[in-house]
Amino acid sequence: MGKVRVAIIGVGNCASSFVQGLQYYKNAKESERVPGIMHVNLGGYHIRDVEVVAAIDIDKNKVGKDLSEAIVTWPNNTFVFAKVPKTGVVVQRGMTHDGLGKYLSKIIQKAPGSTVDIVKLLKDTRADVVVNYLPVGSEEATKWYVEQVLEAGCAFVNCIPVFIARERYWQERFEKRGLPVIGDDIKSQVGATITHRVLSRLFVERGVRIDRMYQLNFGGNTDFLNMLERERLESKKISKTSAVTSIIPYPISEDDIHVGPSDYIPWLKDRKWCHIRMEGTTFGDVPLNLEMKLEVWDSPNSAGVVIDSVRCAKLGLDHGLKGALVGPSSYFKKSPPWQFPDEVAHAYTEEFIRDPKSDALLKERLRKAGVAPAKYVAGAGRNAAKGSKMVEAAKPAAKRAKPVARKAAAKPGARRARVALRAKKKKRA
Numbered sequence: 425m426g427k428v429r430v431a432i433i434g435v436g437n438c439a440s441s442f443v444q445g446l447q448y449y450k451n452a453k454e455s456e457r458v459p460g461i462m463h464v465n466l467g468g469y470h471i472r473d474v475e476v477v478a479a480i481d482i483d484k485n486k487v488g489k490d491l492s493e494a495i496v497t498w499p500n501n502t503f504v505f506a507k508v509p510k511t512g513v514v515v516q517r518g519m520t521h522d523g524l525g526k527y528l529s530k531i532i533q534k535a536p537g538s539t540v541d542i543v544k545l546l547k548d549t550r551a552d553v554v555v556n557y558l559p560v561g562s563e564e565a566t567k568w569y570v571e572q573v574l575e576a577g578c579a580f581v582n583c584i585p586v587f588i589a590r591e592r593y594w595q596e597r598f599e600k601r602g603l604p605v606i607g608d609d610i611k612s613q614v615g616a617t618i619t620h621r622v623l624s625r626l627f628v629e630r631g632v633r634i635d636r637m638y639q640l641n642f643g644g645n646t647d648f649l650n651m652l653e654r655e656r657l658e659s660k661k662i663s664k665t666s667a668v669t670s671i672i673p674y675p676i677s678e679d680d681i682h683v684g685p686s687d688y689i690p691w692l693k694d695r696k697w698c699h700i701r702m703e704g705t706t707f708g709d710v711p712l713n714l715e716m717k718l719e720v721w722d723s724p725n726s727a728g729v730v731i732d733s734v735r736c737a738k739l740g741l742d743h744g745l746k747g748a749l750v751g752p753s754s755y756f757k758k759s760p761p762w763q764f765p766d767e768v769a770h771a772y773t774e775e776f777i778r779d780p781k782s783d784a785l786l787k788e789r790l791r792k793a794g795v796a797p798a799k800y801v802a803g804a805g806r807n808a809a810k811g812s813k814m815v816e817a818a819k820p821a822a823k824r825a826k827p828v829a830r831k832a833a834a835k836p837g838a839r840r841a842r843v844a845l846r847a848k849k850k851k852r853a
């Protein structure tokens with residue numbers, strides 16, 4: 425099916441894990457289960473079909489270097505699990521804008537020279553998909569790069585909490601240009617967000633009232649250093665908080681929930697430690713408390729998800745999909761245009777991989793049902809499902825996504841298999 429030609433903006437730790445992952449799994453067997461990847465062959469694209477064709481940064485230590493060298497250049501400090509041979513891709517000088525905040529500008533020096541013509545770079549390298557890995561708070565820089573991406577005619581995968589895919593304005597810009605976008609803010613394989621969502625879901629499903637909770641994160645990479653500048657964090661806080669509260673079908677006072685990055689501890693390097701505490705009330709108004717600690721390497725934890733995201737974005741391009749991709753955004757991102765419970769988001773994404781056009785129908789259903797995009801919609805949890813416009817609109821696909829039907833639908837003669845299954849069920853009943 426050809427290649428997925430990727431351009432990377434921001435050659436930091438996440439880019440390092442992404443590029444290493446492509447090398448590490450290039451010979452993976454299609455039957456293999458690769459941790460953190462949905463499928464070795466996703467919609468016809470093997471992991472090795474993902475090729476980085478352009479890389480952009482502004483750090484003088486990285487610009488001008490081969491990508492294989494730049495990904496292991498300080499201040500990058502993530503786990504090195506693959507030796508990447510020379511790629512022939514030289515890191516190009518980007519546009520700084522607000523990319524470097526108060527703390528990063530103390531350790532990163534801007535490369536001399538002017539910004540390359542990004543549109544020309546993307547066109548010359550025939551990039552299909554552009555991945556945004558800029559530091560948190562790069563609001564102006566992200567929007568500037570998005571304009572270049574639109575002009576060059578590429579799909580966009582937004583890994584950071586600057587809202588693009590979830591905003592109506594940007595959705596329409598991508599729609600008008602006939603290009604797909606997946607965003608916003610990557611949800612790691614098993615990170616703080618998904619863990620907190622699962623625990624919240626458990627409390628809700630077992631009827632424990634959540635009274636208050638916190639999620640504290642700290643790490644020793646430049647992402648955490650940058651996030652010491654609290655003014656850059658507004659959208660990160662919204663993104664992380666709403667990713668959790670969307671699971672809970674009742675409001676929790678702002679004073680009773682704290683979700684956020686908390687400190688920078690250099691010796692942790694790219695490791696991140698997450699502490700979650702949840703306080704709840706059970707039967708008889710008796711208290712129940714839960715404490716949890718998660719230790720992860722931050723960047724590899726998201727790289728597989730991004731490898732899947734770029735392949736989905738390319739499938740979107742191949743099938744002429746435009747605007748925000750609903751299923752993949754909801755599964756891969758913390759702040760998608762439409763939030764769903766994780767298993768529903770997963771089912772939509774599997775359905776998208778089998779039949780990318782299903783995503784356009786899903787969007788149409790959501791829009792017809794009046795479920796507004798770009799807004800966090802409360803009560804997308806299963807207990808809140810009845811009567812919720814969002815979940816009602818989502819129903820037909822969610823039904824199709826049941827495991828048995830999914831297995832049948834993946835095979836040729838799927839219709840016949842479904843009919844046979846229905847007949848069997850009837851007989852049993």
Ligand SMILES: NC(=O)c1ccc[n+]([C@@H]2O[C@H](COP(=O)([O-])OP(=O)(O)OC[C@H]3O[C@@H](n4cnc5c(N)ncnc54)[C@H](O)[C@@H]3O)[C@@H](O)[C@H]2O)c1
Nearest residue numbers: 434435436437438481518519520523559560584646722726
């Ligand atoms: N699991 C995860 O690691 C995870 C999860 C969710 C979101 N994210 C987000 O992904 C982003 C990237 O994370 P990271 O750990 O790679 O960060 P990083 O600090 O290691 O890398 C950022 C890179 O961007 C470069 N840069 C800064 N301004 C630029 C500009 N204007 N143009 C081009 N390059 C510029 C920096 O020099 C650096 O190389 C962050 O916003 C982070 O919050 C990461």
